[in-house]
Amino acid sequence: MKNYDILMDLALIMVGAKIMALLARKIKAPMVVGEIIAGLLLGPCVFGILKSSSFIGQLAEIGVILIMFSAGLETNLTELKKSGLKAFVIACVGVLFPFVCGALLYMCIYGFSSFGSEGFFKALFIGSIMTATSVGITVEVLKEMGVLKGTVGQTILSAAIIDDVIGIIVLTFVLSFKDPKTKLSVVSLKVLMFLAFSFILGYLFYRVFKLIDERYPHTRRIPIMAMGLCFALAYVAEAYFGIADITGAYIAGIILCNVRDAAYIDRKVNVNGYMFFAPVFFVSIGLKTSFDSMTWSLLGFSLGFVAVAMLSKLVGCGLASKCLGFKGSECMKIGAGMMTRGEVALIITSKGMALGIIDSSYFTSVILLIIVSSIATPLLLKFLYSRYPDDAKSVEIAADNE
């Protein structure tokens, strides 16, 4: 492949995403839905003009990292501390509920198996695929509507980040029955070590950035160094602690959210995001989708799988929020915001395939879940927010228009 081959792909992605996003806004749908549909149209699903390449995959990874970094930068630490414990509870219920429902779904279709049998593991595994929320899309939609900084927005964000970590622990728990190399104790220790590591490092870097920021405010070095920190922490999280890179990027954002130039960094990161990387991320979701291997029986299972995965998150997180004292409309928003699934579900599925727990046909179900939840969540969120606006809506002023 020549270096210039990617240029036409990028041109198609950017122009296609923008046109579809503007059309989506015309019909009052969130713009990210338009971008994902642009990917479906360009990809093997419809016209087959583009296909996902490793280059696009890597750009998309940078895209979601920048989205999470920006979410971290816009975090209101006081709000986060207030919502932290509640978010933790919502995340726990939001992991366990889909986990149990997913396992039950499998058993209902393929028959109940006794504890410890092959079928039992398969059921547990199907459950663990359903656990991890993919927060990138939700964050972008909340930002688009200017409600990310509100209580509900911050709660969804924290809960989704925490549920990633709990999801990993649940997965490890399931795998530890099957794979002697995966140890629950080791994984838990790694998570704790990562928290300690980011706390210490975070404090150090916060001081360093504060110092640079005071001496050279509003200079290019600040956003550039900040992006360097974001990439480094994302890498370290994934490579050394087994935690999703987007979690590392989000923590990098939180580290810097109280620096005086946080808004300046965020603005520069955002230009990179919306001009280039974010469209690639959303379009690539659509590009990865293909239904070549779809059969009727698989379609039946897939539909059940998608419905259970989405409803169990919605109900689980919604009920948990209700118990924590949120209002009814807020519970629905939180439940809806947690429904999206993304790359983590794919990663867990590939892990299961590699270990021979499930076979490759489940991949199609997972992709269907990702695409349906990616489109349904923004639509539902937008509907809920227009019907029940936030009480203390913190309207963010966008730097410029679409």
Add this chain to the structure above:
Amino acid sequence: MKNYDILMDLALIMVGAKIMALLARKIKAPMVVGEIIAGLLLGPCVFGILKSSSFIGQLAEIGVILIMFSAGLETNLTELKKSGLKAFVIACVGVLFPFVCGALLYMCIYGFSSFGSEGFFKALFIGSIMTATSVGITVEVLKEMGVLKGTVGQTILSAAIIDDVIGIIVLTFVLSFKDPKTKLSVVSLKVLMFLAFSFILGYLFYRVFKLIDERYPHTRRIPIMAMGLCFALAYVAEAYFGIADITGAYIAGIILCNVRDAAYIDRKVNVNGYMFFAPVFFVSIGLKTSFDSMTWSLLGFSLGFVAVAMLSKLVGCGLASKCLGFKGSECMKIGAGMMTRGEVALIITSKGMALGIIDSSYFTSVILLIIVSSIATPLLLKFLYSRYPDDAKSVEIAADNE
């Protein structure tokens, strides 16, 4: 390779480039020199922490495309029309002089060969490697000093773009002796067709953008669509007309340089450039450098090769400008600005290797030329501009500081 593996590379590139750029500025050297040296330090030449990957190569390609697009956007069309004919003459002399000198260098070292013999082709080929200026670095330096829009800056820019095209024609001329598939008539026709194509398309897109710009000024869709046009034209230039992608990107910039929001587009493209892609481009030059296969005799030839390549451009372009009525100091600036060589020289070399005209040892000489000229040109330009400031210096105000 996992998607997250690239994150640490990017973090190192961005932070390393910024630190070295700031150090370079401390000692009054151009910042791009610092970034290239960061690549040398990180790469196999010194510490060997990073190596060039296809992903980095593709990001670098986007980087140089954005630099050229931005240069196009900042083009002063009146100035360009004024300098156009002069630039054409300078480009012609600036191609022919190094071509002849390169061929003579080869013959001086390895003996004169009769017309049509193997050695004669080799000599001509060494000459054609020396022809094409790589304008990306020069443009960035001129921008850094705020003199890109001046007469000298615009002349260098146009001449470098034109010399690319002439360089391709010379290469085709040489190859047409050796490779029956390469036909001079076809290549010339392609160049003419590309010019016609960009003229027609350019006019159409200019009208479209003017329309969008009037209806939705300062909206995100404008820079995004503009970048889409840039990538598309860069691709079309290379893939269908055999002209360098950066030439296509530059023409895309020229098409849009008279749109009312040109400065707005340029600002957004620049944020993407300096935050991410441009550092990757400059660092990648250093990363590609390795002197593992260096021997003493090769070193001798390489030094001669580098000296002849640089001096012949300097003298050729300088003399041509002198004849065209430029002042002495301006001639030196133009000559110096045309000295850099880059990816085109590498591409020509690989073409020659593929056809069996020259062997792989020349690759080291070309890389040495690229690295020496990439560092010497900015230093020389900065020296010349501080010693002889432009008469009608059009100082550009940078949006923010480094």
